[in-house]
Amino acid sequence: PNSPYLRVTPSMLKKQKGRKGTDAWMVLGGKVYNVSPYVPFHPGGGPELLRGAGKDGTKLFGEVHPWVNYEGMLSACLVGIWVPVEEDND
Template sequence: GVSQLGKYTLEDLKQHKSPDDAWTAIQGKVYNMTPYLKFHPGGVKDLMRIAGRDGTKLFMLTHSWVNAEFMLDACFVGFLVQGP
């Protein structure tokens, strides 16, 4: 259940910025993008621009019509929270 999911800060996200361990946050939810990388229609390089950080702004600028929450449901690892 949701209670077992992690809570991550922006500092935590920074530890996951390589293709084999690529996390991002979109609208408050943290995703492990690694399994999705090779499926991104815009390519790996563009997607990696939001690895290790909050990708909300860039994602919304490029394709706000894409339902990332639905698409990345299986990649959902937890919630973005404020740092201590």
């Protein structure tokens, strides 16, 4: 309430794995991004990127390339904020 951002809950996130025509969403640093537009450009390849799809990829991302500025790269792909508890949003 009173926030311009979509509040993304676990049940919403797990439907967004990039399969069956859905976009792939990923939690990074408490924000939720649609990573689908970036899949064809990811230097590590699409499948590698999609390991974090429909999940909180923060830890995995940080293990692989903590120097990559995902906030800048994905600013236009921001979906909303990560709310790791169920609400009545979906």
